[in-house]
């Protein structure tokens with residue numbers, strides 16, 4: 001028999017054939033849409049995140065409802081907190097009348113089917129700008145975890161569907177699960193930031209919330225970006241402690257980490273395309289140097305291809321619109 005030439009291009013020969021053999025496609029349902037919220041009536045633009053806003057409660061509800069109508073059925077909310085409400089122990093983080101509980105209630109009232117995810121960490125409320133309590137320059141673990149439990153309970157009480165600890169303290173997933181269960185919130189889920197790396201890609205986010213550390217960096221709790229196997233250790237612990245979903249953050253430069261967690265865990269894997277990733281695409285597109293839509297779709301498809309079941313992205317609503 002004569003050896004026929006291999007012609008892999010036959011599977012790429014037309015849009016129809018490519019549609020048949022495509023392995024990964026994005027859907028609006030894949031996304032959690034991160035939204036910023038602030039006090040007052042103004043929806044304010046964010047310099048370092050063009051196209052994103054710090055929403056008023058009214059603006060937040062409108063934006064989330066529009067996203068929901070496009071098929072993005074989940075949001076995660078982050079507060080910009082006034083400096084006057086910040087202190088060493090982040091007491092405002094578990095105030096039942098605080099901005100986040102009010103935002104949860106407003107969202108659930110307007111759109112009961114919307115999945116509301118909240119960030120559990122102290123940095124927006126902490127005068128030191130760290131995710132935990134700072135004592136003598138150290139981020140103290142166990143005292144922080146106790147406050148995180150109060151914060152998660154406050155969010156659960158207000159109606160959050162999923163609480164999402166982004167702080168990277170040891171043992172917090174188990175502590176949150178126990179606190180939620182003991183208070184009767186067995187159905188509130190935990191989406192753990194399992195492999196959250198100490199990353200310079202978070203810069204624009206910290207600018208948006210005014211939450212950058214006043215001193216030092218986050219390297220004693222967020223992971224060293226030179227490490228892979230450590231993500232497996234964190235995933236095993238989070239799974240044992242009761243996480244429902246585990247997250248990799250950032251996403252684009254950490255596709256190997258997403259792949260690794262997909263192999264070692266049976267939990268759904270989330271990945272966060274963070275503010276710096278957003279800004280790099282957005283600023284290059286605004287300068288006319290990149291095709292925004294094409295690069296956004298490519299970057300998000302790559303994150304899903306690596307194994308992400310859930311993607312947090314500031315582009316979520318745009319993408320849902322494009323997919324319509």
Ligand code: PBG
Nearest residue numbers: 121123166201202205274275276
């Ligand atoms: C804080 C938190 C951060 C982000 C989400 N939650 C910043 C940080 O850890 O310093 C970053 C999100 C982004 O950059 O888009 N716990």
